[in-house]
Amino acid sequence: xxxxxxxxxxxxxxxxxxxxxxxxxxxxxxxxxxxxxxxxxxxxxxxxxxxxxxxxxxxxxxxxxxxxxxxxxxxxxxxxxxxxxxxxxxxxxxxxxxxxxxxxxxxxxxxxxxxxxxxxxxxxxxxxxxxxxxxxxxxxxxxxxxxxxxxxxxxxxxxxxxxxxxxxxxxxxxxxxxxxxxxxxxxxxxxxxxxxxxxxxxxxxxxxxxxxxxxxxxxxxxxxxxxxxxxxxxxxxxxxxxxxxxxxxxxxxxxxxxxxxxxxxxxxxxxxxxxxxxxxxxxxxxxxxxxxxxxxxxxxxxxxxxxxxxxxxxxxxxxxxxxxxxxxxxxxxxxxxxxxxxxxxxxxxxxxxxxxxxxxxxx
Ligand SMILES: Cc1ncc(COP(=O)(O)O)c(C=O)c1O
Numbered sequence: 193x194x195x196x197x198x199x200x201x202x203x204x205x206x207x208x209x210x211x212x213x214x215x216x217x218x219x220x221x222x223x224x225x226x227x228x229x230x231x232x233x234x235x236x237x238x239x240x241x242x243x244x245x246x247x248x249x250x251x252x253x254x255x256x257x258x259x260x261x262x263x264x265x266x267x268x269x270x271x272x273x274x275x276x277x278x279x280x281x282x283x284x285x286x287x288x289x290x291x292x293x294x295x296x297x298x299x300x301x302x303x304x305x306x307x308x309x310x311x312x313x314x315x316x317x318x319x320x321x322x323x324x325x326x327x328x329x330x331x332x333x334x335x336x337x338x339x340x341x342x343x344x345x346x347x348x349x350x351x352x353x354x355x356x357x358x359x360x361x362x363x364x365x366x367x368x369x370x371x372x373x374x375x376x377x378x379x380x381x382x383x384x385x386x387x388x389x390x391x392x393x394x395x396x397x398x399x400x401x402x403x404x405x406x407x408x409x410x411x412x413x414x415x416x417x418x419x420x421x422x423x424x425x426x427x428x429x430x431x432x433x434x435x436x437x438x439x440x441x442x443x444x445x446x447x448x449x450x451x452x453x454x455x456x457x458x459x460x461x462x463x464x465x466x467x468x469x470x471x472x473x474x475x476x477x478x479x480x481x482x483x484x485x486x487x488x489x490x491x492x493x494x495x496x497x498x499x500x501x502x503x504x505x506x507x508x509x510x511x512x513x514x515x516x517x518x519x520x521x522x523x524x525x526x527x528x529x530x531x532x533x534x535x536x537x538x539x540x541x542x543x544x545x546x547x548x549x550x551x552x553x554x555x
């Protein structure tokens with residue numbers, strides 16, 4: 193769509209985000225009775241029953257504004273993560289925290305470093321903030337922290353690192369991250385986006401809370417993935433007090449709605465639901481890897497709940513074919529990976545339906 197002349201000039205350079213197609217939209221447009229969404233790395237088990245109960249309990253209070261400081265949720269996070277409450281900020285999804293960090297810390301023309309391709313919001317938010325963007329290519333589909341570290345210069349304000357990364361699912365190790373931090377100037381904020389942290393079980397996946405004491409870091413997590421609450425929008429950030437205070441100053445007063453606060457707090461206490469989510473992944477990821485290998489497709493080892501795989505030049509066509517069969521995967525053209533697709537690990541029946549449809553599409 194044409195951009196109005198009234199828009200800020202900078203918006204011309206902003207690439208809009210293309211979300212995974214919603215189930216209802218696909219059903220409506222393709223006149224399907226059923227669609228399976230494996231496109232947005234959601235939790236196929238749904239939200240925790242405890243979270244759903246908490247939402248119902250919070251409904252009678254909806255005529256009141258939510259708690260601006262999300263006191264109870266922040267306290268629950270503080271206890272669970274052993275991080276002081278004033279080092280925590282809650283956001284309308286962890287996406288919001290990316291925007292808040294740019295708003296709080298980056299002046300127009302200052303530099304933001306990230307990888308390419310990676311989670312698209314860093315780039316979009318940086319463009320809107322009129323920041324200078326340096327995108328360092330992935331190396332073998334992994335963050336190249338050595339080159340990203342070399343790219344840090346006098347104008348660098350924030351470095352965004354998705355760990356695990358999206359859309360690749362790869363992660364940076366404890367050692368790689370420690371090397372990145374060694375000698376890094378304290379004027380550079382390192383934004384560690386850990387949207388899939390609860391699902392990453394490798395031994396050398398870093399516990400980044402140790403950097404809270406030594407460096408200006410912002411660590412973000414979300415309730416959208418492992419906790420199955422994408423639709424209600426809630427995530428959180430951890431950081432040194434001064435950084436978190438600056439982010440509070442630029443947020444809207446009621447950025448996290450009352451239902452989201454209640455749901456997140458309850459979800460946090462439901463360790464059985466999280467364990468079931470992890471169990472599902474442990475069982476189903478190998479099934480998908482085996483199936484993709486049988487079809488001769490190369491898949492990237494993932495530390496998260498999705499798998500990136502190479503189809504070749506027909507990838508877009510295959511994605512459209514899957515869609516006609518009611519299976520929504522992520523076409524990666526927007527990431528400039530036109531030969532690849534990304535599939536979220538679903539329920540056993542969904543994964544089997546996906547593999548069957550993929551096999552037929554590739555015939
Ligand atoms: C790496 C990464 N960061 C952040 C997010 C945003 O999650 P939310 O805003 O739902 O918390 C996502 C969602 O896909 C993601 O993949």
